[in-house]
Amino acid sequence: MPLLGPSHKQRWGWMEGSDRPQSPQTAGVPQILSRQALNSQTRLLSSARIAHSLRADFVRGMFHPCDADAIALAMYPPVDPVIVEVGPLALRWYGVLMVTAIFTGAWVASRYIKRQGDNPDNLWDMLVWVLVPGFLGARLYYVFVQSPRGTDGLGRYLEHPIEILQFWRGGIHIFGAFIAGSAALWLYTRWHKLPPLRYLDAIALGLPLAQAIGRWGNFINQELYGPPTTLPWGLRIDAQHRLSPYSNLQQYPDSVRFQPLFLYESLWNFIGFGLIFWLSRRFKKQLQPGDILLMYLIWYPLGRFWIEFLRTDSWFFSGTPFNVVHILCAAAILSGAIGLYWRHGRKPAAG
Incomplete structure (x- = not known):
């Protein structure tokens, strides 16, 4: 007696080398399949179905990450912004990361100063005199230059001036920090009779x-996110943190993901640090005081120039995709390139 009846033969016909049910002429041919063969075919079919399902889910995740929760959750803050809060005082992750960043960068700078034969304590002594003007310049630049025009940006700060001082809630700009901090460093080094270009190199x-x-x-x-994206590393932004027009949840529901501009800039800076550090060691005999600063003025603005096109928290010149940062970036890149060429690229005059 055959193990499988005609209905089973039709169901499994594609497993036997056909892509359609068996014909009536072959339906009655005895089929002798052992239970081991049946179990093997069952496992093959189950594996094929699972593989097909996983492949379909992967493709959906690649091109429609809004539907791929597992991927989207990977780009969502795993912690609350506030670590601990006691009365009006709060310890925030933003502040912890900023302090970590400052002391890590200062440690790298102090090591450079030591390699140059100076006392690294000089850099630690000047740190507070540079940081205070730097933070103030960074915050004021963001509020009055970078922030969007309207109630989501400058208008809110003018209506609630106390928020201008609340830099721990986010909203500082590196160009303001660089301008004010560099001026403070220059004044400090001149006052204490230290070589300013060497210390600017260390900071850079x-x-x-x-x-x-x-x-x-x-x-x-x-914060620091771009427009909506379907890339698998899209960033999930809660409604209370969205700027207009993305705060409209009917048009941009919770499933919408955004470009993680913070990630692009972080990776660009990690690469830049590695490159500039390598150049500073590889060509230390050829480099002149100020060269590392010039390299920084080329590298960072180069990446920031392109990232700025995707910013959602900036105002742009009417009818253009450009803003003030594009002008500053172009000026910095040009200055750095001309400076390095002037120092190293010109052919010596024939004597």
Whole structure:
């Protein structure tokens, strides 16, 4: 007696080398399949179905990450922005990461100063005199230059001036920090009779690493994101952290993911730190005071120029995709390139 009846033969016909049910002429042919063969075919079919399902889920996740919760959750802050809160005081991850970034960058800078034959304590002594103006410049630049025009940005700060001082809630800009901090460093070194270019080189060496670390504070605060994306590393942003027009949940529901600009800038700075550090050691005999600063002025603005096109928390010149940062980046890149060429690229005059 055959183990499988005609209905089973039709169901398993494709397993026997056909892509359609068996014909009536072959339906009555006795089929002798052992239970071992049946179990083997069952396992093959189950494996094929599972593989097909996983492949379909992977493809959906690659091209429609809004439907792939497992992928989307990977780009969502795993912790609350506030670590601990006691009365009006709060310890925030943003502050912890910023302090970590500052001291890591300062340690790299102090090691450079020591290699140059100076006392590294000089850098630690000047740190507070550079940081205070730097933070103040970074915050004021963001509020009055970088923040969006309207109630989501400058308008809110003008209506609630106390929020201008609340930098721990996010919203500082590296160009403001660099301008104010560099001016403070120059004045400090002149006052204490230290070589300013050497110390600017030291800061420029450690700064990319500090920036790379600090950008993860933006991740936890759910800020520094770009427009919607279908990339698998899209960032989930809660409604209360979205800027207009993405705060419209009917048009941009919770499933929408956004470009993680903090990640792009962090990776760019990690690479920049590695590159500039290698160049500073590989060509230390050829480099002149100020060269590391010029390299930083080329590398960081180069990446920031392109990232800035995706910013959602900036205002742009009317009818253009450009803003003030693009101008500053272009000026910095040009200055750095001309400076390095002037120092190293010109042919010596014939004597």
